[in-house]
Amino acid sequence: MTLALMQPVELSPTFLWIQHLIEAIGIGGMWSIVITYAILAVVTFGVLALLALFLVWWERKFAGHIQQRFGPMMTGWHGWYQTIMDAVKLLQKEDILVVTRDRMVFFWAPIIAFVAAFAAYIVIPFGNGIIVADLNIGILYIIAITTFTIISLLMAGWGSNNKYALLGGMRSAAQVVSYEVPMVASILTVVLFAGSLSMVDIVDSQSGWFYNWNIFRLPFGPIAFITYIIAATAEANRTPFDIPEAEQELVAGFNIEYSGMQFAMFFLAEFVNMFTVSAIATTLFLGGWTGVLLPSWMWFLGKTFAVVALLMLFRWTFPRLRVDQLMEFSWKYLVPITFANLILAGWMKYAGWYW
Amino acid sequence: MTEVGLRTEEFQVNMGPHHPSTHGVCRLLLTMDGEKVVKVEPYIGYLHRSIEKICENRTYHQCIPILDPFEYVTALSCNYVFALSAERLAQIEVPERAEFLRVIMLELNRIASHLIFFGTTAMDIGALTPFLYGLREREMIMDLFEMTCGQRLTYNYIRIGGVSKDILPAFVPKCRETINIIKDKVDEYEALLNGNPIWKARTIGIGPLSGEKAIAFGASGPILRASGVKYDLRRDDPYSIYDRFEFDIPTRQNGDVFDRYVLRLEEIRQSIRIIGQALDGIPEGDFKAKVSLKFKPPAGEAYTRIENSRGEMGVYLISDGTEKPVRVKTRGGSYNHLQLIPEIATDCLIADLVAIFASFDIIMPEVDR
Numbered sequence: 044m045t046l047a048l049m050q051p052v053e054l055s056p057t058f059l060w061i062q063h064l065i066e067a068i069g070i071g072g073m074w075s076i077v078i079t080y081a082i083l084a085v086v087t088f089g090v091l092a093l094l095a096l097f098l099v100w101w102e103r104k105f106a107g108h109i110q111q112r113f114g115p116m117m118t119g120w121h122g123w124y125q126t127i128m129d130a131v132k133l134l135q136k137e138d139i140l141v142v143t144r145d146r147m148v149f150f151w152a153p154i155i156a157f158v159a160a161f162a163a164y165i166v167i168p169f170g171n172g173i174i175v176a177d178l179n180i181g182i183l184y185i186i187a188i189t190t191f192t193i194i195s196l197l198m199a200g201w202g203s204n205n206k207y208a209l210l211g212g213m214r215s216a217a218q219v220v221s222y223e224v225p226m227v228a229s230i231l232t233v234v235l236f237a238g239s240l241s242m243v244d245i246v247d248s249q250s251g252w253f254y255n256w257n258i259f260r261l262p263f264g265p266i267a268f269i270t271y272i273i274a275a276t277a278e279a280n281r282t283p284f285d286i287p288e289a290e291q292e293l294v295a296g297f298n299i300e301y302s303g304m305q306f307a308m309f310f311l312a313e314f315v316n317m318f319t320v321s322a323i324a325t326t327l328f329l330g331g332w333t334g335v336l337l338p339s340w341m342w343f344l345g346k347t348f349a350v351v352a353l354l355m356l357f358r359w360t361f362p363r364l365r366v367d368q369l370m371e372f373s374w375k376y377l378v379p380i381t382f383a384n385l386i387l388a389g390w391m392k393y394a395g396w397y398w
Numbered sequence: 399m400t401e402v403g404l405r406t407e408e409f410q411v412n413m414g415p416h417h418p419s420t421h422g423v424c425r426l427l428l429t430m431d432g433e434k435v436v437k438v439e440p441y442i443g444y445l446h447r448s449i450e451k452i453c454e455n456r457t458y459h460q461c462i463p464i465l466d467p468f469e470y471v472t473a474l475s476c477n478y479v480f481a482l483s484a485e486r487l488a489q490i491e492v493p494e495r496a497e498f499l500r501v502i503m504l505e506l507n508r509i510a511s512h513l514i515f516f517g518t519t520a521m522d523i524g525a526l527t528p529f530l531y532g533l534r535e536r537e538m539i540m541d542l543f544e545m546t547c548g549q550r551l552t553y554n555y556i557r558i559g560g561v562s563k564d565i566l567p568a569f570v571p572k573c574r575e576t577i578n579i580i581k582d583k584v585d586e587y588e589a590l591l592n593g594n595p596i597w598k599a600r601t602i603g604i605g606p607l608s609g610e611k612a613i614a615f616g617a618s619g620p621i622l623r624a625s626g627v628k629y630d631l632r633r634d635d636p637y638s639i640y641d642r643f644e645f646d647i648p649t650r651q652n653g654d655v656f657d658r659y660v661l662r663l664e665e666i667r668q669s670i671r672i673i674g675q676a677l678d679g680i681p682e683g684d685f686k687a688k689v690s691l692k693f694k695p696p697a698g699e700a701y702t703r704i705e706n707s708r709g710e711m712g713v714y715l716i717s718d719g720t721e722k723p724v725r726v727k728t729r730g731g732s733y734n735h736l737q738l739i740p741e742i743a744t745d746c747l748i749a750d751l752v753a754i755f756a757s758f759d760i761i762m763p764e765v766d767r
Contacts, residue, residue, distance in 0.1 A: 110530035206411050210433070210748075282524060283596050292748050294418060362596045363524025365749045366433055 148202030170340030211296025422762030560686030619709030730764030
């Protein structure tokens with residue numbers, strides 16, 4: 044067991060050429076692997092930062108068109124670099140710090156949110172072989188690492204020393220604990236049929252035509268997908284489950300005392316989280332990168348953006364649930380449904396009634 | 399929990415004066431037990447502009463623009479209620495055409511106000527999009543006002559003895575088109591929200607107000623009618639020419655957030671009916687009676703009340719026969735409705751408090767004046 048842990052995680056074959064290149068210039072052994080991973084981390088980070096910027100812009104456009112207005116229009120073609128300008132503005136801003144804050148907790152909260160949001164992408168397959176590391180516990184790792192976001196929200200709520208922020212933090216903790224359960228139960232349904240926790244294996248189990256996708260494995264596939272999407276919306280703190288930062292009740296919730304770049308980190312983390320849950324939905328239910336004609340990464344991005352669009356549609360059309368209704372919905376409806384679904388799926392797997 | 403030495407304590411939160419959902423600068427001091435609101439104490443006075451005192455130093459004609467921001471969402475009602483008081487003091491006969499124009503404009507303004515209510519209430523309950531829809535339709539009404547009197551928010555349109563300007567020939571067809579669009583859009587709003595399970599869960603049964611309590615607290619307007627009391631000044635204390643039009647007074651029974659919301663949408667439909675009839679019957683003639691610029695009503699006093707979109711709006715006017723009023727006392731429905739907040743929003747969740755506050759459609763300029 045200890046031996047296995049000390050082994051470096053195997054690099055995806057697609058990126059072996061980077062390691063060979065580094066070895067070619069004379070850096071060998073362990074260091075070549077470390078440097079390769081560092082390069083991949085920087086590239087992933089860059090891609091995701093761009094994606095998050097794009098998502099912010101897209102959300103604003105999406106909201107604009109739903110609300111019969113244009114959204115950002117002034118900066119570039121249809122306002123395409125509006126989010127870049129916003130980020131630059133936030134970078135220049137003074138960090139206004141509350142004197143009564145808890146210094147350490149306040150400082151680390153956005154960093155943890157940011158890192159946790161990005162760290163999930165180690166195991167997300169963007170295409171056939173385009174994955175940083177195919178961990179054999181991939182999906183478990185994602186669940187574990189994305190839950191870190193909650194700690195950061197709680198820290199932000201506590202560290203701000205503000206009653207609204209504290210309420211927001213407590214709300215988010217309660218919400219995520221409640222919705223983690225149905226989310227994991229929905230994910231387990233898929234894991235049951237793939238027979239593996241590895242993201243690549245899960246996608247491979249859905250290869251072939253679209254009827255092999257988990258969402259089309261009747262009857263439990265669609266149910267698991269719907270419950271997952273509901274739970275994921277709550278995980279990503281989006282309407283109708285956006286109570287941690289309900290503007291009309293808590294002003295801004297946990298991030299009320301944050302300004303400048305610290306606020307931007309929360310903001311970007313939120314959008315990265317939205318992309319994460321959509322990417323997981325794509326991988327688990329929509330066949331991941333599989334598809335015909337187009338390159339695999341295009342299929343993956345296309346499907347993920349479709350799920351993102353669904354989440355955006357929720358946000359701009361639904362009212363917000365109340366905090367007790369939210370808990371009730373999870374424990375009274377979602378948890379029993381997902382577990383019944385899981386048992387059904389297990390039974391069908393045992394009986395062999397599936398394709 | 400006390401056995402293991404844990405204890406909880408109540409804490410106080412200042413909701414406002416600057417808070418997204420207090421609709422202006424209202425401060426609610428909340429005593430909270432976790433998410434639950436144990437006690438609500440409203441504090442007012444942040445928007446006091448001493449409108450009444452200023453009016454005492456102005457001539458009657460100058461009072462009208464001063465009173466515009468008394469209730470700026472329906473500024474025409476403020477114009478109208480003051481002009482009506484002055485007309486009653488001096489017993490001025492208003493031309494027929496002016497009465498029709500006043501009714502059309504007042505009802506358009508009521509629709510505009512209810513559209514804002516629709517948008518902000520939906521927004522406070524977390525649905526962001528209806529706000530834009532409500533304002534989109536309100537914009538068309540604003541265009542009609544701009545076309546007639548040049549203003550979009552504080553109109554200064556209804557003057558003593560009539561209105562300041564006649565309508566343009568293009569007004570009538572454009573107004574007809576607008577109300578037809580709004581009629582369809584109100585159906586759309588209902589389709590958008592009424593059946594939504596989240597909306598229903600957030601509004602039905604929240605903040606119920608009984609008819610007796612509503613009367614006891616001096617509630618008026620839609621709040622009163624949503625609690626089952628059929629009372630509308632347009633019918634019960636008729637002013638202007640409302641008795642000539644056919645319209646219903648919608649009422650609801652439960653007096654919860656949902657009823658107050660549905661009732662206002664129904665009122666938009668009734669206002670559209672009134673406007674439709676008024677547009678058909680606009681007579682030719684003067685739009686303003688001859689009123690001297692040195693308007694001096696005889697000594698006396700008059701209280702006039704009208705049905706505003708936020709309940710009873712009144713002006714109590716005392717004249718000593720000079721150019722300036724001795725006393726101008728204004729009454730707005732929101733002041734009474736704010737008193738109801740501690741009464742019905744105690745022991746609910748903070749999210750419900752926001753929904754109740756929004757459903758009362760309180761605006762602070764009317765409270766503080």
